[in-house]
Amino acid sequence: MEQHFDDGRLAKDMDTMLQDTPHIESTCRSWTFLLLNLGRTQQSTITNPILPGFHPDPSCIHVPEWNxxxxxxxxxxxxxxxxxxxxxxxxxxxxxxxxxxxxxxxxxxxxxxxxxxxxxxxxxxxxxxxxxxxxxxxxxxxxxxxxxxxxxxxxxxxxxxxxxxxxxxxxxxxxxxxxxxxxxxxxxxxxxxxxxxxxxxxxxxxxxxxxxxxxxxxxxxxxxxxxxxxxxxxxxxxxxxxxxxxxxxxxxxxxxxxxxxxxxxxxxxxxxxxxxxxxxxxxxxxxxxxxxxxxxxxxxxxxxxxxxxxxxxxxxxxxxxxxxxxxxxxxxxxxxxxxxxxxxxxxxxxxTGNFTLPQLPDLEIIPSQGVGQLVDANDDVDFVAGTKIPSHFLHWRIPHTKNYDVSPSGRENSLALHSSMLNLTGFDGDSSLGRGQTYISRRQAHTRFRFSVDIDWSALSRDSEETGISIMQDQSQHFDIGIVMKSTLVPRNLTSGTLYPLSENEFGPIEGSARFVPERPAAPYIRFGGISTTAYRRAESMKWVEDLTELPGAWKGQKLRFEIEAVNTTHYRFSAAPAGREDVDGEARVFGWTRGDLLVPVYSGATVGAYATSNGRYGERAFAAYISGWRYKGLEQVREEPRA
The missing domain is CATH 2.115.10.20 (Glycosyl hydrolase domain; family 43)
Structure with missing residues (x-):
């Protein structure tokens, strides 16, 4: 069938088009995109994120010479x-x-x-x-x-x-x-x-x-x-x-x-x-x-x-x-x-589009060289003798490597955490002066997950000694659940009986040399606490919480299992129970909750892990906690806006 064109109208349309060159260039590029896509015959789908958990500022290459x-x-x-x-x-x-x-x-x-x-x-x-x-x-x-x-x-x-x-x-x-x-x-x-x-x-x-x-x-x-x-x-x-x-x-x-x-x-x-x-x-x-x-x-x-x-x-x-x-x-x-x-x-x-992804490989030909696991894999780590700390585990800044000991003699299938003087917040929520904090962790790599660790805390005896697990962005944004020793400090002239002097910390004598710990030993408490403040937040947005619960009598003298679970896209639950029992889930008690918007990333993202600290007391390596049964399980990866 013949097509007829009105030359006058065509000329007028061309004038209009030339006056709108940027629009025409954009339109032409869109048509080019469509035509080139039609030339790609295979419909494929990419699932994002390809590197879940904090992996900002990526750079990627393809290397034909390496298979x-x-x-x-x-x-x-x-x-x-x-x-x-x-x-x-x-x-x-x-x-x-x-x-x-x-x-x-x-x-x-x-x-x-x-x-x-x-x-x-x-x-x-x-x-x-x-x-x-x-x-x-x-x-x-x-x-x-x-x-x-x-x-x-x-x-x-x-x-x-x-x-x-x-x-x-x-x-x-x-x-x-x-x-x-x-x-x-x-x-x-x-x-x-x-x-x-x-x-x-x-x-x-x-x-x-x-x-x-x-x-x-x-x-x-x-x-x-x-x-x-x-x-x-x-x-x-x-x-x-x-x-x-x-x-x-x-x-x-x-x-x-x-x-x-x-x-x-x-x-x-x-x-x-x-x-x-x-x-x-x-x-x-x-x-x-x-x-x-x-x-x-x-x-x-x-x-x-x-x-x-x-x-x-x-x-x-x-x-x-x-x-x-x-x-x-x-x-x-x-x-x-x-x-x-x-x-x-x-x-x-x-x-989804008309592009060709490389053929999905059998598991045998996914790159098997190197030190680590798939980026979204679960953890089932028992710290067996002769093994190393997994390569995807993370420390906050350069660690003091002597504070981490895999399967030490007499404590096989555990990781010894030797305490740091600093806790996760440190001096000011910002620095550590090179002292380091005993904390070992991994990325949160799923929207919903469950993370748990069993902790032998039997070496804790003095006031302020603490061990537990945390979800941490940085020193000024973290929420923890653990066991801490607590006792009331009173002036020496108001007490009677045998008194135990506080150790001087590494910065000199404790203020008020007459302060002592009373004869009653420090008692264990479950502590849920956290801090949420960054340079980006308004001052009134600063959050601090600390709740102490005396350790139930039936739990004393036992290893404890601490757990953090992201129960949905917005909330985390913190719980604890005695470890090593058939009905451990049935005995678990919830000690705290926090929201995801209180863990706003500055530049990185959330990690979950275990810590040991004397909270500013007694110097470095004051005690050792022994962690075992490190478990991380991804439960759900949310990729679309949750519907109310």
Whole structure:
């Protein structure tokens, strides 16, 4: 059938179209996206998050030379070991295969970092010339903004991602989030984002740390707050700079610019931001951003980045929202038309489209090398003699390794926790002066979970000695249940009988040298307590709770099982019972509750674990608690907004 066109009307329509060029470019790109997707014949689904629990600022690559394996890493801030490296061959099952920061001697001064916002910042993972490289920043947020030593930029290298990584190489570079790009001559140009002002770059020798030319401006972004996480790519003779802008909360977004020259000038995409969840009130995944791009063996493009499962009302009050697991790693598909900017699929719990995921492997061919387990695996740890502390377990800052002893003689199948003088809050909810806190933990990796530990507390005898379990964001946000020894302190001249002097602590004599413990021994109490305050919260939002319950007589002299359970998306239950009985669940008593919005992540996310402390008394290693039967079970992974 013939088609007839009105030339006059066509001319008029063309005039209108030319007056609206940005709109037309956007429309054409949308049609290109549709047509290219139609050319992909296989309907597939991605399940997010691919790295559940706190895994912010991810960077991922595909390495054909290593059995076509994908590798990812993420920020860890003050948690140790740091920079976990995960491997996958299907983009959905991820195994922890190493920790680039695994030895205290690699960064010993990290033990002195103040503030929950300090520590290991956004890494970039790359592979070139048979070498895996991670560039990252050790940040000290306690230093003033104008002090450039607050950023320690470092490089980790290895030939084997399933083994140990080399000691870090330090180099001077302004700003954070370093990312290397190799030019045609093989020179690595490392970009960083400087004081929230934009992107700078310079050539850096990644084996020596030598910076061979001064850092120069590359792109200052679109004007959004806090431009960071810059990555440079080359495609179709264009150089692309990708940025995260808007801050890492409700206004987070992905922006891109491009140039014919590596050194610019760069022109931003007309459609910026190219990916964001801001103003998307229907999405459970919010704060979407901090993206890295990579290709698979079929040439398909993928984007990995961070998001929080906080729900559509997240933007109303992001500093009091409910997302205790913090920023997690997502995956989404990307279409990158020739000569154009990339087009991102919006992020959700299930991303379905006409893309091809690698064939789901049998369990036998999921990467089995390396040190760890699948990222969402349960724990069933008995601390058997000859074993090591699992590689996915975490400490707050660099640990005092002598405070952790697997299966000691006479206490087989247990982990000895030698007490720290500091409790989880420490001096000020912010610092530890390098003293460390005896706390061993793992990420909360499921919306709903159950975590329990059996504790032999028989060595506790003096006032203030305490052991138990906690759900912890940082020193100023944690809730605990444990057993603590308590006695009333009275002046010496008001008591009679045999008196026992208090030990001096390590900072000198206790104020008032006439204070003594009375003859009656300290008694055990179940303690439920916690603190919830951050620099982001209003002063009136500060929360503190402490409830003491005298230990039931029938429980005395027995190991105790402490348990924390996320019973839904908003609440945690804290309970205890005697351990080792058939009817232990029937005897469990609930001692406290807390809400997820009282565990608001600053930069990381919630962990659950066990602690031992003398609460500022008696010095280090005052006693040992013995934990066993470490159990973590994921009960549910919520990926869509819960309905009321």
């Amino acid at each position: 076509s394996t994908f590798f990812c890493t993420a920020s860890t801030f003050n948690w140790f070991p740091g920079l976990p490296v995960y491997a996958s061959r299907d983009l959905q099952h991820w195994r922890l295969v190493s920790n680039a920061l695994s030895r205290p001697e690699q960064l010993p001064y990290m033990a002195y970092n103040n503030r929950g916002q300090s520590g290991i910042y956004a890494p970039t993972l790359r592979y070139r010339d048979d070498t895996f490289t991670i560039t990252t920043t050790l940040a000290n947020q306690a230093l003033p903004r104008e002090n450039l030593t607050r950023w320690d930029n470092i490089i980790f290298n290895t030939k084997n991602p399933y083994g140990e990584w080399d000691d870090p190489i330090h180099y001077y570079g302004p700003g954070i989030d370093p990312s290397p790009f190799w030019d045609e001559n093989g020179v690595a140009w490392v970009s960083s984002t400087f004081n929230s002002s934009g992107v700078v770059h310079a050539p850096v020798n990644l084996t020596t740390g030598e910076v061979t030319l001064p850092f120069k401006w590359l792109w200052k972004g679109t004007g959004g707050a806090a431009p960071e996480a810059a990555h440079v790519y080359k495609k179709d003779e264009w150089y692309y700079v990708l940025l995260a802008e808007g801050g890492t909360r409700e206004k987070h977004m992905v922006t891109l610019a491009r140039s014919r020259s590596l050194h610019g000038p760069y022109e931003g995409a007309l459609d910026n931001p190219l990916l964001t969840a801001f103003n998307s009130t229907e999405s459970y995944f919010q704060a979407v951003g901090h993206v890295d791009l990579f290709q698979d063996k079929l040439g398909q493009w993928w984007a990995t980045g961070l998001a929080v499962r906080a729900g559509g009302n997240y933007a109303d009050d992001p500093y009091h929202a409910n997302f205790p697991m913090g920023r997690e790693t997502f995956l989404t598909s990307v279409i990158w038309p020739e000569g154009e900017f990339p087009i991102f699929t919006n992020v959700s719990g299930t991303v």
